[in-house]
Amino acid sequence: MPVYKTNSEEETIALGERLAKDVLPPRGLVLLQGNLGAGKTTLVKGIARGRLACPPDEVSSPTFTLIHEYGEPVRVYHIDLYRLEHERQVATLGIEELLDRDALVIIEWGEKFPRLWPRDRVEIRIERHEGDQRGFVTTATNAS
Ligand SMILES: Nc1ncnc2c1ncn2[C@@H]1O[C@H](COP(=O)(O)OP(=O)(O)O)[C@@H](O)[C@H]1O
Ligand SMILES: [Mg+2]
Structure with missing residues (x-):
């Protein structure tokens, strides 16, 4: 999958919408990586719209x-683990079960x-570049 660039919050929302419609799988796990303020949550805004959630x-x-949770039925689960420190804290969230559902996690x-x-x-x-520019480097790992 390619690298995408945006120059504003609005462009990142539009990118999320396009990824949701044309690139991301119908369901399963998406890990968003990037520093505080990189634009992770902003991208989710667009993905939620793209999935009609x-x-x-x-x-x-x-x-x-x-x-x-976004959508009824839920189409997108949006999780932030910033404040958690231990694997056992994450285990209490039941994410494995969410991954079996017909939704993006x-x-x-x-x-x-x-x-x-x-x-x-x-x-x-997500990489922060000069000014408001952001780069989005996507990779898909497939078990099959
Ligand atoms: N190209 C861009 N894409 C996304 N956000 C941007 C961009 N340029 C500036 N911003 C600003 O960066 C911040 C991103 O915040 P947020 O999406 O909550 O980041 P994160 O979830 O990665 O911590 C917002 O304040 C947004 O207005
Ligand atoms: Mg965030």
């Missing part, structure tokens, strides 16, 4: 709530717990 302004950071800060994730997943690494 909810408008962008209903997406907010699950930093304290840990898991947000998008995780911010999943790289803190590399041993927990199935191999079959999409990773999107």
Whole structure:
């Protein structure tokens, strides 16, 4: 999968929408990697819209709530592990069970717990460039 670039928050939302419609699998795990303020949550705003789950302004950071659900039925689970420190804390969230559902499971800060994730997943690494420019490097790992 290629590298994408955006120059504003709006462009990142539009990119998320396009990825949701044309690039991301129908269901399964998406790990979003990038520093604080890189644009992970902003990308999820677009993905949620692309999956017809909810408008962008209903997406907010699950930093304290840990898991947000978008859509009825839920089409996107949005998880933020920034505040968790131990694998056993993550285990109590029941993410494995969410991965069996017919939805995307998008995780911010999943790289803190590399041993927990199935191999079959999409990773999107967000790089901050000059000004408001961001690069989105996508890789798909497929178990099959
Ligand atoms: N190209 C861009 N894409 C996404 N966000 C951008 C961009 N340029 C500037 N921003 C700003 O960067 C911040 C990204 O925040 P957020 O998506 O919450 O990051 P993260 O979830 O990675 O911590 C927002 O304040 C947004 O307005
Ligand atoms: Mg975030």
